[in-house]
Amino acid sequence: MRDNGVVNVGPEPLTFDDVIRVARHGAPVQLTDDAVAAISAARQRVDELAESPTPAYGVSTGFGALATRHIDPALRAQLQRSLVRSHAAGSGPEVETEVVRALMLLRLHTLATGHTGIRPTTAKTLAALISAGITPVVHEYGSLGCSGDLAPLAHVALTLMGEGVVRDASGELTSAAEALKQAGVEPVELAAKEGLALINGTDGMLGMLILAIDDLTRLVRTADISAAMSVEALLGTDRVFAPELQALRPQPGQALAAANMTRILAGSGIMDSHRDPGSCTRVQDAYSLRCAPQVAGAARDTIAHAANVASWELASAVDNPAVLADGRVESNGNFHGAPVAYVLDFLAIVAADLASMSERRTDRFLDVARNHGLPAFLADDPGVDSGHMIAQYTQAAVVSELKRLAVPASVDSIPSSAMQEDHVSMGWSAARKLRRSVDGLTRVLAVEVLTAARAIDLRAPLAPAPATAAVVRALRETVPGPGPDRFLAPEIESAVRLVADGSVVAAVESVTGPLA
Numbered sequence: 001m002r003d004n005g006v007v008n009v010g011p012e013p014l015t016f017d018d019v020i021r022v023a024r025h026g027a028p029v030q031l032t033d034d035a036v037a038a039i040s041a042a043r044q045r046v047d048e049l050a051e052s053p054t055p056a057y058g059v060s061t062g063f064g065a066l067a068t069r070h071i072d073p074a075l076r077a078q079l080q081r082s083l084v085r086s087h088a089a090g091s092g093p094e095v096e097t098e099v100v101r102a103l104m105l106l107r108l109h110t111l112a113t114g115h116t117g118i119r120p121t122t123a124k125t126l127a128a129l130i131s132a133g134i135t136p137v138v139h140e141y142g143s144l145g146c147s148g149d150l151a152p153l154a155h156v157a158l159t160l161m162g163e164g165v166v167r168d169a170s171g172e173l174t175s176a177a178e179a180l181k182q183a184g185v186e187p188v189e190l191a192a193k194e195g196l197a198l199i200n201g202t203d204g205m206l207g208m209l210i211l212a213i214d215d216l217t218r219l220v221r222t223a224d225i226s227a228a229m230s231v232e233a234l235l236g237t238d239r240v241f242a243p244e245l246q247a248l249r250p251q252p253g254q255a256l257a258a259a260n261m262t263r264i265l266a267g268s269g270i271m272d273s274h275r276d277p278g279s280c281t282r283v284q285d286a287y288s289l290r291c292a293p294q295v296a297g298a299a300r301d302t303i304a305h306a307a308n309v310a311s312w313e314l315a316s317a318v319d320n321p322a323v324l325a326d327g328r329v330e331s332n333g334n335f336h337g338a339p340v341a342y343v344l345d346f347l348a349i350v351a352a353d354l355a356s357m358s359e360r361r362t363d364r365f366l367d368v369a370r371n372h373g374l375p376a377f378l379a380d381d382p383g384v385d386s387g388h389m390i391a392q393y394t395q396a397a398v399v400s401e402l403k404r405l406a407v408p409a410s411v412d413s414i415p416s417s418a419m420q421e422d423h424v425s426m427g428w429s430a431a432r433k434l435r436r437s438v439d440g441l442t443r444v445l446a447v448e449v450l451t452a453a454r455a456i457d458l459r460a461p462l463a464p465a466p467a468t469a470a471v472v473r474a475l476r477e478t479v480p481g482p483g484p485d486r487f488l489a490p491e492i493e494s495a496v497r498l499v500a501d502g503s504v505v506a507a508v509e510s511v512t513g514p515l516a
Contacts, residue, residue, distance in 0.1 A: 003027035007105075009127065010035045011113045013315040014105070016307075019210045023102035028131035031112055031123060038114025039123055042323040046117035049329055050076070050192040059117075059193045059321075059329070080190035084161060087154035087199055090139030095152070096435075097135045097167065102207025103149070104130050104156055106314075107198065115317035116197035117329065122188050125160055126198075132183040133169030134159065136176070138204075144416060145337035145427030148318065149204035152428070157198040162187030201318040202337045208431035209310050209340055212347055213303060215438045220299050221505050221515045222445050223354050224257050227292035228264040229452035229468050230361040233459060235274050235372045236285040238265045241293060253304070254297030256516035261293060263512045269463035270456070286370075288360040295357050299350045306343040313340060337427030341410035344430035351437035352402040355444040359395040362448045365455050366392055378454050378482070385485045388451050391492060395447045398440045405433045405440070446495035449504060450479065457481045470507040474498060 003025035007018045010032035021027040031039075049059045055070045071079050104126065110116060111123040129136075136159040142151025158164040159176040166179045180187055190198075231238065241258040265271055284290060321331045364370045366377045366388060379387030409430040415422040453472045456464045464472065478494040480486070498504050509515060 006030050008032050009105070009108050009112050011038050013311070014109050015314070016210055016214065016310070019102055019105060019207065019314075020214055022105045022130065023098040023207065023211060026101075026133060029105060029108065029127050030131075031108075031120075031127050035112035035114075035123070036120050039111060039116075039118060039120045042114040042117045043119050045323055045327045045329060046193045076192050077189060080192070080195035081161065083195035084154050084157045084190065084199070085163070087150050088158045088164065090142035090151040090155055092140035095138040095140060097171075098211060099204065099208055099435075100135050100138050100152075100156070101130065102211060103138070103152060103204045104136075106203035106207055107153060107156065107201055109314075110201055110203070110317050110319060111197065113317040115322045115324070116319045117193045117323045118197045119191060119194065122160065122190070122194055122198075125185060125188050126156075128183070128185045129159065129180075132179075132185060134176075134179045134183060134185075135167045137165045137167065137173070140432060143204060143428035144414065144421075145202070145205060145341055145425035145429070146335065146423070147320070147417075147421055148200040148202055148335045148337075149428050150199050152204045153199040153201060157190075157195060160188050160198070161190065197319055200320050200335050202313070202335060202340055202427065203318075205337055205340045205344065205427040205431040206310065206313045208435060209306065209313075209344055209347075212344070212431075212434050212438055213307050213310060215442075216299075216303050216347060216350065218502055218505060219351075219438070219441055219445060219499070220257075220296055220303065220354070221260065222449075222499055223296050223299070223358065224260040224292070224515065225264060225468075225471060225504055225508050226358060226445050226448040226452060227289070227296070227361065228261045228465075229456065229471065230365070230448060231261070231285070231289050231292070232265055232268055232270050232464060232468055233374075233452050233455035234285075234289065234361075234364055234370075235270070236289045238262060238271060240285070240290050246293065249294075251294075251297050251301065253300030254293050256300060257296040258293035260515045263515070264467045264508055265465050266467070266512075268465035268468070270459050271465070273462050286360075286364065288357050288364070292357065295353060299354055302346050302350050306347055309339055309343045336423075337425035338410065341425040341427030341430045344427060344434050345406075345408035345410050348402075348408075348430070348434045348437045349406045351434070351441040352399070352406040355395075355399050355402050355441045358444050358448045359392070359399045362388075362392050362395055362451050365451050371455070374455055374458055378451065378458065380482060380484045387485070388447075388454065388488075391447050391451060391488060394492065395444050398444050402437055402440045402444075405437045409433060442500050443492075443496055446499045447492060449475065449499065450492060450495040453479075454482050467508045467511040470511050471504055474503055474507040 138152045143149040376382040377387035377389040379385035409426040479491045
């Protein structure tokens with residue numbers, strides 16, 4: 001989907017919505033007048049340093065472990081080309097378009113702060129690439145998350161030079177030179193400091209963090225919905241979600257999750273059928289039902305912490321050396337990705353745990369010893385039919401993978417650049433595995449929704465809550481109700497799409513209003 005509303009990029013921080021609009025919805029961008037003024041002022045100082053006989057790192061010297069060499073002015077254009085070409089050393093699968101567009105936007109914002117010393121024409125060319133829908137091909141491997149996302153950003157810088165491979169606005173692979181020509185964008189010849197300014201940032205890992213927060217904010221609400229559906233169909237109780245009980249442990253996310261579940265279950269005929277002491281034979285529900293708000297609440301609070309870190313990063317100008325407001329150009333270590341890497345790893349833990357609890361609820365539906373009167377495996381004719389037996393296997397396989405992905409990347413470090421860069425964050429790696437974790441959680445929750453909906457139907461003639469009934473109706477538009485075994489994979493994928501595109505949340509909110 002193309003968003004035609006222009007995102008203005010100036011020295012002030014971008015918003016999460018700005019990033020999502022450009023990355024996921026194709027919004028064009030435009031540098032503000034304030035940005036151009038800030039860029040121009042900083043460039044004037046870099047030009048002064050370039051003309052000085054005193055070596056200045058990144059302006060008139062080599063890079064990394066080669067920073068001791070003073071570069072003759074006649075070789076500095078070659079120095080910038082060499083830097084970009086040599087650092088565009090990524091390998092492996094192609095990174096998703098939305099990630100590259102986020103990376104490009106975030107780099108453009110740092111340029112717009114006036115702390116990098118790049119020329120206005122170079123920044124404007126990057127803005128033109130984003131607006132034209134030209135996406136450089138960036139590869140899975142190449143960033144250690146320190147000195148910035150060097151290789152990924154270098155592939156973008158290579159495109160600015162009219163070199164390398166890109167995807168055009170229609171998604172077709174083509175040469176950068178051809179794509180720029182078709183879009184009417186002139187390639188740039190990089191001047192002093194510009195190569196370094198284009199590649200020395202944590203923009204890739206930050207972009208993936210913001211995209212993950214957007215996804216997980218939706219998925220944690222979906223987890224409340226799937227848990228409520230399971231509580232309902234497994235004849236559990238909603239009394240444990242009462243606000244006075246949640247207040248005894250004032251974790252903010254927990255209260256929100258419990259309130260969501262209470263609203264989702266309101267008006268349930270299934271719940272009403274076993275509220276009196278004579279029909280309710282259980283003292284307590286299993287943890288996967290009773291403690292759902294505690295886990296989903298902790299997930300919310302972790303996402304909120306990650307969002308704070310991302311907000312601080314959006315207000316940052318990450319480059320080395322940096323041009324300060326008083327004109328000084330100073331070396332620094334702000335390119336280290338640790339702050340972002342840590343929360344990327346935290347969120348992978350969140351995804352794994354939410355999925356693990358979801359899988360346990362699904363498993364309860366399939367066992368006649370625990371599903372309170374439902375057929376074995378929710379099968380139409382148990383023994384002849386297998387019902388959702390293997391759907392739970394699929395969940396279990398994904399959950400096992402998510403547990404592996406929850407092992408932190410940020411505790412690792414491999415020295416590079418002849419021991420000059422002797423501690424790195426591995427934040428890019430943390431971001432890449434988090435994307436797989438988000439996809440896995442989406443699939444696990446989808447199987448729970450699919451299974452819980454089948455169980456709700458099997459409780460007929462008891463009526464579900466209006467909110468859970470809305471989810472079942474949305475699912476039934478593409479997935480039939482209970483019956484003999486069918487080809488199950490397409491039904492799982494239909495549920496995955498409904499979870500991923502927000503349809504499950506939208507169905508509930510059409511009844512309850514916005515969930516927390």
